[in-house]
Amino acid sequence: MTHTDTPTQAKKTNWALRLLPVAIVIVGLVAAYMAGLHKYLSLETLETQRAALNEFVTENFALAFAAYIAVYALATLFMLPGALWITIAGGFLFGLVGGSAATVLGATLGATALFSVARTSIGEPLRQRAGPFLKKLEAGFREDALSYMFFLRFMPMVPFPVANIAPALLGAKARDFILSTFFGIMPGVIAYTWVGAGLGGVFDRGEDLNLGGFFWQVAPPMAALAVVSLIPVILKRFRKVPAAPAEN
Template structure:
């Protein structure tokens, strides 16, 4: 983390800074990118910025793969930090909008995480930490995260990959997909909120 800060990578949200830093490691660039994604939750760095950078650096296909791997590693780290340090960590994160779905995860853990992951408007890290504080099984958390984040990953990776072709037909298609994702996310977010409230009653 000290090295990342010294290079100004995670201290400010600039895709170009991430690209320059990661490519500086040559053949190890994919590993460094995945490591960035893994450690970013420790400082609540926006995962969307890293996802865009992944598409820009590695292209759509490889970028999507590395984003998924990095996000799974980061989500797993957050999950187990919350589970291992429990109460002490919850107090330190009290200022964050942590979610409480203790009751809902008993029977609907997989589905709740899946729905929340489908909503990019809900911070990725908040879901991971909140899941760690709950009683959900890790295997349910893992596969719900994997499936739920795919639409968002593909959209962000595509935008990053097309960013160099600004003004092209493909670029506008990628922007349209992002708008569609946001609209669908807003609808899903409202429904998930109502379902969570219903489960907690």
């Protein structure tokens, strides 16, 4: 701050710098919508561009693999809808193992970037101004952060952007976030990459892909994993319950 700056001006400048990453994410999301990029994330695109995509991957595997990771990371950072279709495309293009690896890496990179944006731009100022309730909520979350973040990852109904932003607002450590993201998204990624790996046969047979039915097959075991992830929290709460005084 120069000698001509007032405290109010410096404070406004600080806030503007903090919110700049958020503004970039919002502008990127709006720009992607205006360009219609989300329209290409569909089963129809994979079917109509099947030959061209497979040829490109065959001739430029390393470039295609790196490009896929970059696309997934950017789509996650800018919160574009259609991550499911990108995951399926990964299996379609690179098989179960390659597609799963690329998706986990790309999604973890993008999620970590979004987490960092939320934590530095919004999370820190929010925690500084937090009332007693939010401080208590934050303390409880940070005490069992890994369990809660694994729960967010496993629970099928929790949107991916919510699972990336909520921990940032509650003061999660970057190390715990990256760990829970990398391993927590694996079951779902593998399941839908497996769908993509078999998509060529679906196209050849002229069948319809019933993702709704597949989701309800995957959802129960994923929800079970979510419950299991909270077992350490539940056990800790039981240990904290004081024993009832003995009656005379």
